[in-house]
Amino acid sequence: MNASLLFSGLGVATASYITLRFLRFIRLYTRPSSVKRYIYGENPWALVTGASDGIGLAIAQELATNGFNVILHGRNPEKLETTKTRLEGEHKNVQFKSVVLNASSATSQQIEQAVASLDGLNLTVLVNNVGGAAKVQPLEKNTADELDSVMNVNARFPAQLTKALLPKLARPQGPTLIMNIGSMADLGVPYATVYGASKAFNMSMSSCLAVEVKAEGRNIEVVGISVGRVTDVGHNKEDSSFFTPTARTMARACVDRVGCGRYIVVGYIGHAIQKFVVDLSPWIVFEMLVVPTMKDRKENEERKQV
Numbered sequence: 001m002n003a004s005l006l007f008s009g010l011g012v013a014t015a016s017y018i019t020l021r022f023l024r025f026i027r028l029y030t031r032p033s034s035v036k037r038y039i040y041g042e043n044p045w046a047l048v049t050g051a052s053d054g055i056g057l058a059i060a061q062e063l064a065t066n067g068f069n070v071i072l073h074g075r076n077p078e079k080l081e082t083t084k085t086r087l088e089g090e091h092k093n094v095q096f097k098s099v100v101l102n103a104s105s106a107t108s109q110q111i112e113q114a115v116a117s118l119d120g121l122n123l124t125v126l127v128n129n130v131g132g133a134a135k136v137q138p139l140e141k142n143t144a145d146e147l148d149s150v151m152n153v154n155a156r157f158p159a160q161l162t163k164a165l166l167p168k169l170a171r172p173q174g175p176t177l178i179m180n181i182g183s184m185a186d187l188g189v190p191y192a193t194v195y196g197a198s199k200a201f202n203m204s205m206s207s208c209l210a211v212e213v214k215a216e217g218r219n220i221e222v223v224g225i226s227v228g229r230v231t232d233v234g235h236n237k238e239d240s241s242f243f244t245p246t247a248r249t250m251a252r253a254c255v256d257r258v259g260c261g262r263y264i265v266v267g268y269i270g271h272a273i274q275k276f277v278v279d280l281s282p283w284i285v286f287e288m289l290v291v292p293t294m295k296d297r298k299e300n301e302e303r304k305q306v
């Protein structure tokens with residue numbers, strides 16, 4: 001084989017590979033959601049954790065729009081009640097319930113009790129959304145309690161809740177869905193070390209559980225959704241842009257990815273483009289972009305504390 005034939009063969013193979021990847025990318029972000037497959041039986045319910053604000057509230061709204069009854073989880077009974085009343089006004093054809101549990105301190109017994117209170121409901125969807133960072137600061141400046149709280153809210157609580165709900169979700173009569181909300185902070189973002197690590201736990205839990213339920217012959221879709229910067233959430237009300245969507249746009253993207261066949265997926269296309277560029281670039285480029293932004297946020301945090 002002469003050299004020019006070899007190079008043109010390599011060229012064709014590379015072009016085909018890039019075209020295929022591009023088409024798969026387009027398909028991933030344009031295919032219709034399969035969320036409606038989880039609407040079956042009498043009164044299907046979805047449980048959304050951290051549903052009194054931000055992305056969780058918006059996911060609850062999206063699921064209600066799709067016809068699910070929604071159980072709203074949060075820690076503040078008054079705020080949850082206000083949210084429930086608001087959603088009842090917006091969505092007249094579905095029902096809402098609320099469950100109060102502090103994700104940073106709930107014991108496994110309290111979680112089991114909350115799960116028992118859902119007995120008899122046709123629960124087909126669990127969205128583990130609750131989470132969040134503590135202060136943006138170097139690891140050693142966190143108190144031990146702050147670190148425990150971040151790990152509890154983002155990792156321990158979703159794991160314990162999912163374990164407690166699995167017997168309800170592993171049902172012979174139809175498929176069920178577990179969606180876990182992660183963060184692109186797990187890529188290596190400074191000043192949020194334990195937050196990033198606990199979101200990585202969340203994504204790893206998604207892929208491991210997805211394979212485990214398959215191995216056990218259970219008809220459960222498990223998907224981990226990786227999320228970049230989002231606005232119109234509890235701690236951020238900046239203007240939205242293509243790369244910083246509102247909570248509602250992010251929630252729609254989460255629901256749209258249902259049935260995509262991946263165990264972990266970047267939920268929103270703007271964030272996927274950012275991740276694609278990061279993956280293509282030398283690591284130093286990511287650091288050059290992310291370090292100044294996070295340093296600014298750390299300094300803002302320090303100013304707030306004095």
Ligand SMILES: NC(=O)c1ccc[n+]([C@@H]2O[C@H](COP(=O)([O-])OP(=O)(O)OC[C@H]3O[C@@H](n4cnc5c(N)ncnc54)[C@H](OP(=O)(O)O)[C@@H]3O)[C@@H](O)[C@H]2O)c1
Nearest residue numbers: 050051052053054055075102103104131183229230233234
């Ligand atoms: N916003 C972003 O830029 C972004 C980026 C990547 C990933 N994420 C992930 O997206 C998810 C939602 O974030 P968000 O920005 O929408 O947050 P958010 O607006 O602060 O809302 C968080 C929700 O969780 C609840 N919550 C917080 N701590 C809790 C606790 N200890 N016990 C029970 N409920 C608690 C909050 O209740 P209260 O209303 O009582 O506070 C609220 O309902 C999180 O998993 C986060 O890690 C967000």
